[in-house]
Amino acid sequence: MNAEGIYDAVVIGAGVVGASSAWHLAQAGLSVALVDAEGPAAAASGASDGAVSVASKKPGPLARLATASLLYTRDLAQGGPLSSAYHPRPSYIFGTGSAESAAIDALIAKLAQLGTAVRLRADGDATLLPGVGTGIDRVVALEGEGHMPGYAAVQGYLREPRIDRFWPAPVTALEESGSEVRIVLGTQTLRAKRVIAALGTATPRLFPTLPVLPRAGQLFVTDRGLAGQLPGALTSAAYLLAKTTAPSVLPKPPVVIDPLATGQYLIGSTREDHGDPTRVDFETLRELMLRAVEAWPALRARRVIRAFAGVRAAVSDGLPIVGSAPGYERVLLATGFEGDGICLSAVIGREAARMTAGLSPDAALAADFAALSPARFAQVQEGAA
Numbered sequence: 001m002n003a004e005g006i007y008d009a010v011v012i013g014a015g016v017v018g019a020s021s022a023w024h025l026a027q028a029g030l031s032v033a034l035v036d037a038e039g040p041a042a043a044a045s046g047a048s049d050g051a052v053s054v055a056s057k058k059p060g061p062l063a064r065l066a067t068a069s070l071l072y073t074r075d076l077a078q079g080g081p082l083s084s085a086y087h088p089r090p091s092y093i094f095g096t097g098s099a100e101s102a103a104i105d106a107l108i109a110k111l112a113q114l115g116t117a118v119r120l121r122a123d124g125d126a127t128l129l130p131g132v133g134t135g136i137d138r139v140v141a142l143e144g145e146g147h148m149p150g151y152a153a154v155q156g157y158l159r160e161p162r163i164d165r166f167w168p169a170p171v172t173a174l175e176e177s178g179s180e181v182r183i184v185l186g187t188q189t190l191r192a193k194r195v196i197a198a199l200g201t202a203t204p205r206l207f208p209t210l211p212v213l214p215r216a217g218q219l220f221v222t223d224r225g226l227a228g229q230l231p232g233a234l235t236s237a238a239y240l241l242a243k244t245t246a247p248s249v250l251p252k253p254p255v256v257i258d259p260l261a262t263g264q265y266l267i268g269s270t271r272e273d274h275g276d277p278t279r280v281d282f283e284t285l286r287e288l289m290l291r292a293v294e295a296w297p298a299l300r301a302r303r304v305i306r307a308f309a310g311v312r313a314a315v316s317d318g319l320p321i322v323g324s325a326p327g328y329e330r331v332l333l334a335t336g337f338e339g340d341g342i343c344l345s346a347v348i349g350r351e352a353a354r355m356t357a358g359l360s361p362d363a364a365l366a367a368d369f370a371a372l373s374p375a376r377f378a379q380v381q382e383g384a385a
Contacts, residue, residue, distance in 0.1 A: 007031045009356050010183050010192040012171050015045035016150045017334050017341055018198035019157035020349025023081055026162040028357055034163050037170040043200055045150030047310030049258045049266050051233055052146040052343045054118045058243045059110050061368035067114045069347035076346055085152035090232040091145045092129055094295055096137045099251040100237035104140055118144040133294050150342050181330050194356045195331045200313040203335045211316035212336045214275025216309045218284050219268030222302035230259040255291040267292050277309045314338040323373035332356055333374055
């Protein structure tokens with residue numbers, strides 16, 4: 001550990017994006033510290049379904065960045081930090097009715113534009129996937145996606161011994177002066193040439209002008225079993241619509257059925273604009289359960305052993321924030337990923353480290369990173385004035 005508390009870079013937030021950023025900084029030969037108010041993967045990264053999914057991403061910059069990150073995640077899983085965290089698997093999208101079928105059509109068109117990283121293997125009715133409910137109108141099978149629990153990815157990145165760790169250590173202030181930033185941790189202060197703030201839901205505490213809000217999602221976990229296990233995640237087309245449509249107009253509950261290595265299922269989730277991780281209600285879970293059983297009837301034989309809510313950092317316009325923090329020259333923001341952080345974390349960490357080292361993002365991704373800049377909110381405020 002650096003006895004003087006002086007670093008080339010300090011990363012605030014030990015979720016999957018922060019851990020990825022710290023690992024990439026260390027690989028570049030920079031001295032780096034990782035700071036968290038509680039500990040690694042303590043918030044959204046520890047409560048996610050772990051899907052490395054391009055199909056679920058909003059068209060445009062997010063889908064393109066997700067494709068690049070999926071390819072890079074595969075690289076990092078070949079003897080790298082994600083070798084025990086990432087596992088390829090097929091994925092399935094199902095739908096009932098015209099609205100969900102149209103969402104599937106839009107998905108297929110999006111994947112065709114993105115290239116071959118994720119491929120449409122088959123498109124048919126419920127007979128395409130044995131075990132799917134007979135009331136399902138349409139199922140598509142995709143190849144190329146994978147599964148990576150957030151906590152496992154964080155553990156993989158933190159095997160890097162050159163990352164100094166500070167937790168539990170809430171950051172109370174960032175003070176930029178001249179060629180350094182002072183990171184105040186209560187009675188202790190670190191100093192760094194650059195800072196990456198991957199704060200998630202804690203972003204407004206240090207950057208109150210940014211429209212980052214806590215969005216909750218209710219989930220439940222079943223008991224273990226071997227019979228009737230899905231080969232990959234089964235996602236309703238309503239979940240795709242939820243990325244661009246108000247929840248009140250969705251045709252069906254946006255459910256995702258995620259088979260776990262333990263033989264359990266993780267099933268969720270809602271999108272609720274509050275930050276209360278204790279708010280779990282029976283009626284909402286009942287709607288998710290009914291849709292899940294409609295899609296995968298074998299779930300009738302399972303018991304629910306845990307229901308909970310995870311809270312994710314969302315942004316008002318549906319895009320994360322990556323770029324120079326307003327009012328700072330040496331602080332880079334990487335926050336507001338909501339349910340997309342697991343998939344995006346590899347490429348975001350790599351490019352955040354590049355930008356922190358004074359380099360531009362990868363040329364092929366520059367336009368997409370420009371769309372994530374926090375400067376877009378300053379432009380909105382100026383226009384409103």
